[in-house]
Amino acid sequence: MILAVIARDLRLALRRRADLAAVLFFFVIVVSLFPLGVGPEPERLREIAPGVLWVAALLATLLSLPRLFADDFRDGTLEQLALAPLPLGLTVFAKVLAHWLVCGVPLAVLSPLLGLQFGLSGEALVVLSGALFIGTPALSGIGAIGAALTLGVRGGGVLVSLLILPLYTPVLIFGAGAVDAAVNGIGVEAHLSLLAALTLAGVFFAPWPAAAALRIALE
Amino acid sequence: MIVDFVRITDSAVYHDVHRLYDPQGDSLFSKARMLRSSIMLAVSALECHRGGRRLFAGVGFCLGAGELLYLHGPNGAGKTSLLRMLCGLLPPAAGEICWHGRPIARLGEEYRRELCFLGHHDAIKEELTPFENLSLSARLAGMRLDEARVLEALSRLGLAGREDLPCRALSRGQKRRAALSRLAIDRRPLWLLDEPFTALDAAAVNEVAALIGAHLEDGGLAVLTTHQPVEITAGAIQRLALGDEAESCRR
Amino acid sequence: MSHRPFHWYRYASPQAFYPLAGRMIPWFWALAAIFGVAGLSVGFLIAPGDAQQGEGYRIIFLHVPASWMSMFLYLVMAFWAGLGLAFRFRLSSMMASALAPTGAMFAFLSLWTGALWGKPMWGAWWVWDARLTSELILLFLYLGFIALQAAIDDPRRADQAGAILALVGVVNIPIIYFSVKWWNTLHQGSSLNLARSSMATTMLYGMLLCALACWMYAIAISLMRARRIMLEREKDTLWVRKELGF
Amino acid sequence: MYWNNLSDFLAMGSHGPYVWGCFVVMAAAMILEPALLRRSRKRLLERLRRQYRAEALDGKAARESSGECP
Numbered sequence: 001m002i003l004a005v006i007a008r009d010l011r012l013a014l015r016r017r018a019d020l021a022a023v024l025f026f027f028v029i030v031v032s033l034f035p036l037g038v039g040p041e042p043e044r045l046r047e048i049a050p051g052v053l054w055v056a057a058l059l060a061t062l063l064s065l066p067r068l069f070a071d072d073f074r075d076g077t078l079e080q081l082a083l084a085p086l087p088l089g090l091t092v093f094a095k096v097l098a099h100w101l102v103c104g105v106p107l108a109v110l111s112p113l114l115g116l117q118f119g120l121s122g123e124a125l126v127v128l129s130g131a132l133f134i135g136t137p138a139l140s141g142i143g144a145i146g147a148a149l150t151l152g153v154r155g156g157g158v159l160v161s162l163l164i165l166p167l168y169t170p171v172l173i174f175g176a177g178a179v180d181a182a183v184n185g186i187g188v189e190a191h192l193s194l195l196a197a198l199t200l201a202g203v204f205f206a207p208w209p210a211a212a213a214l215r216i217a218l219e
Numbered sequence: 220m221i222v223d224f225v226r227i228t229d230s231a232v233y234h235d236v237h238r239l240y241d242p243q244g245d246s247l248f249s250k251a252r253m254l255r256s257s258i259m260l261a262v263s264a265l266e267c268h269r270g271g272r273r274l275f276a277g278v279g280f281c282l283g284a285g286e287l288l289y290l291h292g293p294n295g296a297g298k299t300s301l302l303r304m305l306c307g308l309l310p311p312a313a314g315e316i317c318w319h320g321r322p323i324a325r326l327g328e329e330y331r332r333e334l335c336f337l338g339h340h341d342a343i344k345e346e347l348t349p350f351e352n353l354s355l356s357a358r359l360a361g362m363r364l365d366e367a368r369v370l371e372a373l374s375r376l377g378l379a380g381r382e383d384l385p386c387r388a389l390s391r392g393q394k395r396r397a398a399l400s401r402l403a404i405d406r407r408p409l410w411l412l413d414e415p416f417t418a419l420d421a422a423a424v425n426e427v428a429a430l431i432g433a434h435l436e437d438g439g440l441a442v443l444t445t446h447q448p449v450e451i452t453a454g455a456i457q458r459l460a461l462g463d464e465a466e467s468c469r470r
Numbered sequence: 471m472s473h474r475p476f477h478w479y480r481y482a483s484p485q486a487f488y489p490l491a492g493r494m495i496p497w498f499w500a501l502a503a504i505f506g507v508a509g510l511s512v513g514f515l516i517a518p519g520d521a522q523q524g525e526g527y528r529i530i531f532l533h534v535p536a537s538w539m540s541m542f543l544y545l546v547m548a549f550w551a552g553l554g555l556a557f558r559f560r561l562s563s564m565m566a567s568a569l570a571p572t573g574a575m576f577a578f579l580s581l582w583t584g585a586l587w588g589k590p591m592w593g594a595w596w597v598w599d600a601r602l603t604s605e606l607i608l609l610f611l612y613l614g615f616i617a618l619q620a621a622i623d624d625p626r627r628a629d630q631a632g633a634i635l636a637l638v639g640v641v642n643i644p645i646i647y648f649s650v651k652w653w654n655t656l657h658q659g660s661s662l663n664l665a666r667s668s669m670a671t672t673m674l675y676g677m678l679l680c681a682l683a684c685w686m687y688a689i690a691i692s693l694m695r696a697r698r699i700m701l702e703r704e705k706d707t708l709w710v711r712k713e714l715g716f
Numbered sequence: 717m718y719w720n721n722l723s724d725f726l727a728m729g730s731h732g733p734y735v736w737g738c739f740v741v742m743a744a745a746m747i748l749e750p751a752l753l754r755r756s757r758k759r760l761l762e763r764l765r766r767q768y769r770a771e772a773l774d775g776k777a778a779r780e781s782s783g784e785c786p
Contacts, residue, residue, distance in 0.1 A: 001358070001359070001361070004355065004358040004359060005359075008355055011347070011351070012344060012346055012347070015346035015347070015385075016346060075340055075341070075342065075343070075344065075345065076338055076339070076340020076341060076342035077340075077342050077343070077344060079308065079336065079338060079340070079342065080336075080342045080356060080359065081359070082308065083306060083307075083308070083331050083334070083336050084331065084359040084360070085328045085329075085331045085332035085360070085361055086328065086359075087327075087328065145634070145635075145638055149618060149631050149634060149635060150618070150621070153618075153621045153622055154621065155621055156621070159614075159617055159618060159621055162610070162613060162614045162617055163614040163617075163618060163635060165610070166607045166610040166611050166614065166639075166642075166646070167638070167639075167642050167646075169607055169646055169649065169650070170642075170645050170646055170649035173649045173650065173652070173653045174649065177653065194649075194652075198645075209634050209637065209638050212555075212634055213631060213634050215308075216627055216630045216631055216634075217627070217631075218308050219303075219308065219309050219310070219627065270624070271706050272706075514725075515717060515718060515719065515725075516717070516718060517718065518718055519718070519729065524729045524730070524731060525728040525729035525731050525732075525735065526728070526729070526731030526734055526735060528728070528735050529734065529735055529738050532738045532739065532742050533738070536742070571749075572749070575745055575749060578745075579741065579742050579745055582738065582741055582742075583738040583741075583742065586734045586735075586737050586738045587734065587738070589734060590731050590734050687746060690750075691749060691750055691753065694750065694753055694754075694757070695753055697757075698753065698756065698757045698760060701757075701760060701761070701764065702760060705764055705767070710764070711768055714761065714764055714765055714768060716765075716768040716769075716772060
């Protein structure tokens with residue numbers, strides 16, 4: 001049943017490739033703006049690269065969050081999902097996974113390309129992509145709570161960022177920390193393991209409050 | 220699969236038969252449900268508030284197998300809220316809803332496996348085709364359907380040539396038909412339909428009425444809100460008025 | 471602030487709680503004033519100067535109580551909100567909404583006093599150290615709670631949505647705190663570690679008195695705001711009309 | 717009494733502006749907040765009284781059911 005929900009979301013996302021592309025272009029544009037603002041010195045760029053790439057990934061995920069529930073809420077399919085004989089938490093878990101596949105994975109795949117702009121070494125690029133790969137599920141999971149809370153609320157898009165960015169800080173710290181450690185050549189295992197812990201917590205615990213928030217929104 | 224024994228306890232027999240049987244085996248399947256004469260939806264002293272006002276209070280009724288409940292009343296009388304309470308989406312301010320004698324709040328998924336809700340929204344995705352929408356809602360309801368049954372259900376609702384058009388391209392009435400095609404394949408006993416006949420032409424109205432009649436004959440229950448007078452042939456019909464027509468105390 | 475009315479159920483309804491809160495508020499204001507005067511006089515007049523930090527350290531008599539209160543009020547808010555969500559007690563949800571602005575104010579005051587304390591000690595208005603940063607994030611959590619409740623019109627849904635956010639926030643506060651601490655351990659450790667208090671006892675008493683003053687103040691102000699919320703939400707009921715003499 | 721004269725007390729050993737900066741802001745906050753709250757409460761009471769008076773005038777006050785909305 002969970003696979004049915006995941007397959008459904010993936011098929012819907014593929015039918016609307018424009019949204020998908022918009023999120024990725026946003027990520028590329030935001031990252032490419034920084035060198036223009038900060039200046040071309042490779043040394044400084046290499047220093048700020050982890051932070052810039054991670055914050056851009058954060059914002060890109062945030063941009064695509066409302067899409068997680070808003071369309072289903074508007075055309076009534078969210079009610080049917082809530083009435084499916086499946087715990088709502090699992091349905092939300094499936095949607096978070098689908099959102100991660102559609103939004104998180106492309107970010108992780110694309111990031112090494114953009115890392116080159118900042119002069120990151122090969123090894124750092126691998127760690128960057130790996131950290132993003134591990135971290136983005138947590139972004140989707142925690143973001144689902146924000147998306148569910150602000151469902152059908154006016155000004156919801158802006159509100160999501162205010163609600164969710166504080167909760168994103170641990171993921172940002174460990175994610176950017178991992179890449180920073182790689183750039184400086186020190187061990188990344190500690191960062192990545194903590195990031196993985198956050199992701200597990202995010203993906204397995206976040207859907208339940210999100211489901212509760214959905215139930216309230218559907219009242 | 221042949222059933223070797225059937226445990227006749229009040230709420231269990233229906234589930235055993237349902238699980239042991241592949242939904243395709245219609246004939247034997249419905250005979251098993253006739254065995255269960257006491258399928259019951261019992262609602263007592265239901266109360267609903269919206270925006271600080273009390274829409275209705277003290278609403279209660281009992282629905283046995285093969286019975287249909289008409290909910291009518293002016294707009295804003297709380298018909299939709301009552302339906303949403305019955306399907307567990309909206310918790311009532313007071314009162315209780317029991318299915319098989321057990322409150323639905325505690326039943327959770329078990330209850331949701333028994334009911335099919337169709338609200339104002341069509342609950343179909345614009346990007347997907349009617350075929351995909353219907354097979355998806357069937358899978359979500361826990362049914363494994365082969366292609367033939369889905370196509371047959373769609374053609375029954377007059378969508379013969381349009382199975383593979385994205386729903387965006389369909390008219391309002393056709394979208395409603397695509398949503399209602401769900402009833403053609405649904406085997407769940409309790410149907411909660413919120414104005415199913417809106418935006419439908421005469422042919423479609425008769426078809427849906429026939430579907431509901433068949434469902435009632437089959438031993439199912441249905442709660443219906445509608446403004447058009449429609450003749451549903453089978454089943455005992457109860458009526459419940461909400462709002463000004465009713466005498467429920469207005470705050 | 472977690473006083474529990476003795477007859478729990480009799481005071482669970484806003485109608486019964488409104489007059490009771492009305493009677494208690496003056497007492498809490500009085501207590502806040504007494505503790506305030508005592509704490510400040512100890513802190514500013516009696517306590518000796520500090521060896522390295524000179525007289526500037528006296529800011530801790532304002533900074534530490536504010537930080538404590540901002541953290542404590544968030545926990546109490548999450549407690550009331552969780553109660554409101556679980557048992558649908560409208561009164562406890564109102565209490566949670568009443569606490570949020572005061573908590574946000576204390577978080578802001580903690581940041582303000584922290585910055586003014588940091589300037590003479592570390593030479594910079596804002597220092598990215600673990601405790602100040604997590605205090606900043608706590609302020610964002612408060613603002614998120616208030617903004618979410620303001621954006622939703624239906625009071626019941628606003629309460630429940632706010633409750634979920636508060637509970638998720640409470641679970642995340644330790645994670646945020648330790649991740650920030652892990653990221654930067656510039657801060658001189660917690661200034662009040664009861665095990666090895668590096669401060670003279672008079673300073674300790676001064677700080678505790680100030681903390682009590684802030685606590686009484688928080689109770690008084692949130693009871694007042696809770697009463698205002700009660701009037702607003704129950705304006706269609708008869709007891710509010712009687713309350714206003716109609 | 718630690719201080720021997722007022723000017724030392726105010727100067728706070730070269731940290732005066734910082735200490736008093738904190739003190740003033742905190743005191744202001746703890747006075748402003750209740751004042752704002754009292755003002756908004758007064759405005760709410762006026763609004764409610766006006767509303768009830770209007771209702772009383774056009775006879776809506778004669779509600780038949782006594783039960784207050786829980």
